[in-house]
Amino acid sequence: xxxxxxxxxxxxxxxxxxELPAIFEQHGLKFELGNASYDxxxxxxxxxxxxxxxxxxEEESLLIxxxxxxxxxxxxxxxxxxxxxxxxxxxRSKFPYLVVDINTNKQYKYTREYVExxxxx
Numbered sequence: 001x002x003x004x005x006x007x008x009x010x011x012x013x014x015x016x017x018x019e020l021p022a023i024f025e026q027h028g029l030k031f032e033l034g035n036a037s038y039d040x041x042x043x044x045x046x047x048x049x050x051x052x053x054x055x056x057x058e059e060e061s062l063l064i065x066x067x068x069x070x071x072x073x074x075x076x077x078x079x080x081x082x083x084x085x086x087x088x089x090x091x092r093s094k095f096p097y098l099v100v101d102i103n104t105n106k107q108y109k110y111t112r113e114y115v116e117x118x119x120x121x
Contacts, residue, residue, distance in 0.1 A: 004038040012043055028053045059087025059098055066090065070119045075102060078118065083108070085119055 001008050013036060024031055034047025056064070063072065067088060075084050086107070087098035095109035 003040045004043050005040075006038075009036055009038050009043050024050070025053065030055070032057075057087065059089055062090060063088035063097075069121060070115065071121045072119075074119050076118045085115065 001011075013033065016033060020031060029050055030053050031051075032047065032049045034045050034049075036043055036045050038044070063085060067085075070085065072085055075082050077083075081104075082102040083099040084102055085097060086100045089096050089098065092109070094111065096112055097110040097115040098107055099110055099115075100107050
């Protein structure tokens, strides 16, 4: 690689995501890469987090910390989907809750009001 462009940045991200997990796993760690930016000379990631292998994600931690009024283990029904709460991002004001469809493993964003109604204790 002589310069950084979109194609090369994608290659670098792929290399990191394919090769680093094995190295970190040997030491009981995992990592997360944030968004990347680049110019012709370099590439940088907005976030590179390293944590213990069994650590909760930031969204999971915030869900547990700030939502003791909700049943976090409940599996609810929504439009024929079986959904479960998996995360909370307080800075997202319109759709702060992250849920997953148990059958398809697809993630959705939900409003505070809706989540408080269907996941209330």
